[in-house]
Amino acid sequence: MTTVVLQNTPLQWGPCDPTTVTNPALTCAFLEVPLDYFDASAGTARLALAKVNATSERRGTVFSTQARGPGGSGIVSLSQESAYLLAVTAGLYDIVSWDPRGVGTLTTPGEIHCFSSPEEYNSFFNGTLELTGIDYTGAFTDPHDIEHLLARAPLMQRKYEEAGxxxxDGPGGRYLRYVGTASTVRDLIAMTDVIEGEGALVNYIGGSYGTYLGARFVNMFPERVGKVILDGVINSAIYANHSWALHNQLVDTDAVYRGFVTGCALAGPQGCTIASAGQTPEAVHQTILGVLQAAYGADVKAGNAGSLITSYQIRAKLFNALYSPASWASVANELWPQIVGNVSAPSQSPSRRTRQDNKANATVSYTAIAIFCADDGVNPESTEMSTVFQSVVTQTQNVSHMVGGVWPQPVYYCPFWPVRGVERYQGPFKKTLVNKIALVGNTYDPVTPFSGAQGLADLLGNSANLIRLNAFGHTSAAEPSDCTVALGQAYFANGTLPEEDDVVCGVNNDFEPFPGVNTAAILANLTNFQH
Known part of the structure; x- marks a missing residue:
């Protein structure tokens, strides 16, 4: 099948939109690409790109997608993380990122909205789990909790089908088929052809969802692989022919949580307000469980107008904190006291628990949902919501007691989403690559467990080198490591990777998630305890 090619002139780099980019070192440009690489009649898309120039003698371009996603802005991410990416690449390459299809207001198609306002969204989902979240105790083993959840499956399914x-039918509906990851891979190839020359090798650093994109890139175009690092790896092969299942992503989440409470216990009340003097990590955990229990049932307890914060919201905030150990002290010492105060103070306005988009006066974005579901390996209408709910219960019981039941999540829409991508890459994921790539994973990552990097490394065999950072958090950028930066610099400067198959790096000793407590101390004291 012949792909559509647009004749592109060299990019015109210029000032960036100041409402999007705050880093003065960046320049920006636009690139027109086919909306459908196999059907010219579909029209064109326009990609918004940003670049930071090499700081040493330039050797080429490294493309990067680091934003948490899908749905995150590559331009905003580069604005925030350009110094880190320049360090990893030894300053030898321009770093280019972009807002993929369906992301932001500069790329076309841009952000996907299905409701005209937050008010319409909140009214549509009023009284459903989309706004209240799932309430459960312990490890979701209480039959009452399970029965209460399953009873709400028919309504939730109808709502998701109607929302889809x-x-x-909305203004962005015609684009839903074109926002999938395979199309974005082809955009990456198109960007390289324009910037570095047709057929040039593609250099790429992908983090989180960027590894899902990267795994597809290196297997769709193995002959175009240059220097590639995938960091915080999603094992794409798992999802190629199956629906997204979070239990594969949450296998180490509770271990990261144990790292959080262990660091808190080691810091004591002077460094972590959740702890009392001399408490063990399990005792700190029991304190947190006590607050969750106090918030449990806030929406349904007789005579209670509800608390200002629900158990779901507490779990979601804790989940978010696990991504970044640099935030742990502020979460414990600033956010947690507010949580405790809100649990104990009844609300006079339960309707305040509505979902708002991060942008003022904007409605809720459906971009992450659209991208996940464009790629989903299961045809629409093949799964019942009751089955989805049961999987949430099972993953909470068996995989992550603390956050397995956090709802909503974009992937839960996919069985009820009305379209799939115009192109989906479903494997194989074990191609022989023209150049060897590096796969990086943290020992304890809350959403991309090390097993994901190991699984993809096993598939790629001699085409991949596996590096483990003995750290907590999401991707190797979560905790500073001179070791991983040095490995990246050697790779991009000289094309060298460690000779051994599995390399282990450590976190810098001067990095402290809690005052006086570094990562090595937390790892040394990490133990299992009863959830």
Missing amino acids: RKCL
Whole structure:
């Protein structure tokens, strides 16, 4: 099948939109690409790109997608993380990122909205789990909790199916088929052809969802692989022909949580307000469980107008904190006292628990949902919501007691989403690559467990080198490591990777998630305890 090619002139780099980019070192440009690489009649898309120049003698371009996603802005991410990416690449390459299809207001198609306002969204989902979240105790083993959840499956399924139809019928509906990851891979190839020359090798650093994109790139175009690092790896082969299942992503989440409470216990009340003097990590955990129990049932307890914060919201905030150990002290010492105060103070306005987009006066974005579901390996209408709910219960019981039941999540839409991508890459994921790539994973990552990097490394065999950072958090950028930076610099400067198959790096000793407590101390004291 012949792909559509647009004749592109050299990019015109210039000032960036100041409402999007705050880093003065960046320049920006636009690139027109086919909306459908196999059907010219579909029209064109326009990608918004940003670049930071090499700081040493330039050897080429490294493309990067580091934003948490899908749905995150590559331009904003580069604005925030350009110094780190320049360090990893030894300053020898321009770093280019972009807002993929469906992301932001500069790329076309841009952000996907299915409701005209936050008020319409909140009214549509009023009284459903989309706004209240799932309430459960312990490890979701209470039959009452399970029965209460399953009873709400028919309504939730109807709402998701109707929301999907609203998206398809809305102004962005015609683009839903074109925001999938395979199309974005082809955009990456197109960007390289324009910037570095047709057929040039593609250099790429991908983090988180960027590894999902990267795994598809290196297997769709193995002959175009230059220097590639995938960091915080999603084992794409798992999802190629199956629906997204979070239990594969949450296998180390509770271990990261144990790192958080262990660091808190080691810091004591002077460094972590959750702890009392001499408490063990399990005792700190029991304190947190006590607050969750106090918030449990806030929406349904007789005579209670509800608390200002629900158990779901507490779990979601803790989940978010696990991504970044640099935030742990502020979460414990600034956010946690507010949580405790809000649990104990009844609300006079339960309707305040509504979902708002991060942008003022904007409605809720459906971009992450659209991208996940464009790629989903299961045809629409093949799964019942009751089955999805049961999987949430099972993953909470068996995989992550603390956050396995956090709802909503974009992937839960996919069985009820009305379209799939115009192109989906479903494997194989074990191609022989023209150049060897590096796969990086943290020992304890809350959403991309090390097993993901190991699994993809096993598939790629001699085409991949596996590096483990003995750290907590999401991707190797979560905790500073001179070791991983040095490995990246050697790779991009000289093309060298460690000779051994599995390399282990450590976190810098001067990095302290809690005052006076570094990562090595937390690892040394990390133990299992009863959830």
